[in-house]
Amino acid sequence: MISLAVFNDLLHGFSTVLDPMNLLWAVLGVTLGMLVGILPGIGPALTIALLLPITFNFSDPIGAFIMFAGIYYGAMYGGSTTSILINTPGESASVATAIEGHKMALKGRARAALATAAIGSFVAGTISTVLLTFVAKPIGNLASEFQSTDYFAITLLAMVAVTALVGHSLVRGLLSLTVGLFIGLIGLDSLSGAQRYTFGTLRLLDGVDVVIVIVGLFAIGETLHVASKLRSTPDRPAVLEKGQLRTGYLNKSDWSRSWAPWLRGTALGFPFGAIPSGGAEVPTFLSYTIEKRRARKAGRKHPDEFGDGAIEGVAGPEAANNASFSGVLVPLLTLGLPTSATAAVMLAAFQIFNVQPGPQLFEDQGTLVWTLIASLYVGNLILLIMNLPLIQIWVQVLKVPRPLLYAGILVFACLGVYSLSGSGYEVLMALLIGVVGFFMRKLDFPIAPVILGVILGPTMEEQFRRSLVISNGDASVFFTRPLSLIIIVLTVLALFVPYLPRIVARIRGTQASRDRLTFGEDD
Amino acid sequence: MTGEHRVKILVGYVPTPEGEAALDAAAAEAVLRGASVLLLNTSRGDAYIDNRYANQAELDAAESRLRDLGVEVTIQQAVGSGDVAHELIKAAEANEVGLIVLGLRRRSPVGKLILGSTAQRVLLESPVPVLAVKVPTPHD
Numbered sequence: 001m002i003s004l005a006v007f008n009d010l011l012h013g014f015s016t017v018l019d020p021m022n023l024l025w026a027v028l029g030v031t032l033g034m035l036v037g038i039l040p041g042i043g044p045a046l047t048i049a050l051l052l053p054i055t056f057n058f059s060d061p062i063g064a065f066i067m068f069a070g071i072y073y074g075a076m077y078g079g080s081t082t083s084i085l086i087n088t089p090g091e092s093a094s095v096a097t098a099i100e101g102h103k104m105a106l107k108g109r110a111r112a113a114l115a116t117a118a119i120g121s122f123v124a125g126t127i128s129t130v131l132l133t134f135v136a137k138p139i140g141n142l143a144s145e146f147q148s149t150d151y152f153a154i155t156l157l158a159m160v161a162v163t164a165l166v167g168h169s170l171v172r173g174l175l176s177l178t179v180g181l182f183i184g185l186i187g188l189d190s191l192s193g194a195q196r197y198t199f200g201t202l203r204l205l206d207g208v209d210v211v212i213v214i215v216g217l218f219a220i221g222e223t224l225h226v227a228s229k230l231r232s233t234p235d236r237p238a239v240l241e242k243g244q245l246r247t248g249y250l251n252k253s254d255w256s257r258s259w260a261p262w263l264r265g266t267a268l269g270f271p272f273g274a275i276p277s278g279g280a281e282v283p284t285f286l287s288y289t290i291e292k293r294r295a296r297k298a299g300r301k302h303p304d305e306f307g308d309g310a311i312e313g314v315a316g317p318e319a320a321n322n323a324s325f326s327g328v329l330v331p332l333l334t335l336g337l338p339t340s341a342t343a344a345v346m347l348a349a350f351q352i353f354n355v356q357p358g359p360q361l362f363e364d365q366g367t368l369v370w371t372l373i374a375s376l377y378v379g380n381l382i383l384l385i386m387n388l389p390l391i392q393i394w395v396q397v398l399k400v401p402r403p404l405l406y407a408g409i410l411v412f413a414c415l416g417v418y419s420l421s422g423s424g425y426e427v428l429m430a431l432l433i434g435v436v437g438f439f440m441r442k443l444d445f446p447i448a449p450v451i452l453g454v455i456l457g458p459t460m461e462e463q464f465r466r467s468l469v470i471s472n473g474d475a476s477v478f479f480t481r482p483l484s485l486i487i488i489v490l491t492v493l494a495l496f497v498p499y500l501p502r503i504v505a506r507i508r509g510t511q512a513s514r515d516r517l518t519f520g521e522d523d
Numbered sequence: 524m525t526g527e528h529r530v531k532i533l534v535g536y537v538p539t540p541e542g543e544a545a546l547d548a549a550a551a552e553a554v555l556r557g558a559s560v561l562l563l564n565t566s567r568g569d570a571y572i573d574n575r576y577a578n579q580a581e582l583d584a585a586e587s588r589l590r591d592l593g594v595e596v597t598i599q600q601a602v603g604s605g606d607v608a609h610e611l612i613k614a615a616e617a618n619e620v621g622l623i624v625l626g627l628r629r630r631s632p633v634g635k636l637i638l639g640s641t642a643q644r645v646l647l648e649s650p651v652p653v654l655a656v657k658v659p660t661p662h663d
Contacts, residue, residue, distance in 0.1 A: 398571040
């Protein structure tokens with residue numbers, strides 16, 4: 001039976017992850033993740049990119065990936081802390097949480113809000129990891145049927161869909177994507193050996209390292225952005241009420257109001273993580289909207305609490321953003337396809353360790369994959385145990401003057417880039433890209449498409465040219481294979497998703513709203 | 524006290540024990556001199572969290588405490604001026620106050636080295652007399 005084999009593999013994964021050293025990586029990853037989760041402007045994508053140079057020295061990649069995964073879902077949770085306590089979402093995935101969460105805190109229910117976020121994250125993380133456990137391998141088997149035309153189409157879909165959903169303007173998104181594709185092209189062409197966009201310098205022959213692009217855009221660009229608007233009214237954290245019950249801080253009615261939103265949030269987060277929608281932004285807002293609508297419909301018990309600190313509005317979105325992480329892993333592990341900026345950085349990490357995610361991953365790197373999956377179970381437990389005790393520390397971190405905080409990050413970023421090559425040239429390059437990133441932020445160009453373009457562009461080109469070589473240069477091959485055609489049609493449709501509300505309104509003949517579905521930058 | 528208008532007392536208020544001590548001293552001094560009080564609360568505004576920036580409830584409480592003693596109060600709040608000491612002195616000059624009241628707290632030499640001392644700067648640079656108050660402790 002397949003399922004028995006899965007258990008066997010998973011148990012093997014647990015035996016590796018429970019190794020003290022690997023447990024330490026999990027704790028470190030989760031803690032770092034929570035830290036960057038609470039800091040506005042710094043997300044998991046940047047953190048993983050900063051740590052990439054350090055992990056070059058790891059003898060085996062398992063520890064690194066356990067840590068990276070911990071950073072990802074730790075950040076998903078960490079964002080909720082600042083959302084609730086000071087109404088400053090550290091992560092785009094926590095914006096929905098701030099709406100009700102901060103209201104709860106103002107009413108003296110900060111602990112309950114934090115607890116429902118933590119326990120919801122744990123429940124959602126665990127359920128979605130179970131789903132990942134059983135879904136990953138069958139999808140991987142399915143993907144082994146994929147040909148190069150399909151891979152080309154699906155890479156295109158990932159880039160276009162994320163670009164369409166992220167940011168406020170499709171044109172700006174596509175421009176960002178083009179910049180990313182351009183950077184990805186720099187260097188030697190692997191097939192013909194021709195130099196592309198090297199401007200005659202030897203330095204650019206190897207292309208631009210992905211780490212430099214990520215550190216430049218996220219760390220340096222973002223830091224400059226924060227620095228450009230440094231002074232603002234500071235917040236004071238909502239006072240944490242003294243816990244009457246040490247366990248959970250949730251009373252009976254909180255529990256009964258939280259569990260259903262947790263499950264609904266999980267059901268939204270997992271599939272949305274798996275499809276290219278830019279990560280956790282979409283499902284968190286969907287979850288919030290659904291909980292709000294349900295509360296309005298039910299109407300009897302807690303009629304007008306939404307907008308005034310309804311616990312459902314915290315429980316649902318927080319479950320959704322953690323569930324989305326396991327969802328993100330499905331296409332990443334089985335197809336080598338990132339659906340968010342952070343996933344793209346993780347893909348780069350896989351490539352650095354010479355691990356190629358895709359259908360063969362479960363065969364070639366069984367231990368790595370199953371240990372990674374097992375670490376999610378363990379990491380979610382660590383998150384649940386650690387988060388409430390650590391809140392006071394996070395509050396202290398936020399009291400640090402921002403010039404010190406972000407200058408430190410800038411130094412660390414430059415050190416990381418310098419350690420890549422030991423030459424100042426790379427640091428200058430990162431600074432240059434950082435300045436570009438700053439102006440992109442200022443002028444409202446999304447960053448995520450750039451990263452996807454840099455990382456997926458070369459893959460897409462390779463698959464594209466391989467398809468053409470196989471078909472003797474006949475481009476119709478992309479439209480004659482049904483699977484490829486379906487994916488390409490989906491890609492075209494993805495361009496219209498942001499305009500869905502307007503299209504629906506037009507069809508219904510109602511007042512065409514000027515709304516466009518937009519979602520902020522996701523990490 | 525030669526002017527036609529009444530003397531003003533500037534108090535640097537923060538919602539901490541030091542700030543409350545300063546407020547008490549300012550209130551007592553205002554009653555004694557028949558002066559009005561200008562209450563100033565500032566934050567550098569460069570951290571995400573600053574507990575020294577008073578919220579409305581705290582400002583209201585401080586105001587009513589002074590009003591109950593029959594002291595006239597004006598409240599000013601400023602953010603992002605960069606330097607609290609400079610802000611206090613600027614306010615003292617602009618409002619022609621006769622006295623600045625400050626709360627002091629114990630600072631380690633290292634803390635002073637890194638962050639500097641607002642109180643010390645005000646003491647040295649103020650154009651008017653400064654009254655520095657410590658938090659009364661049970662040991663004293």
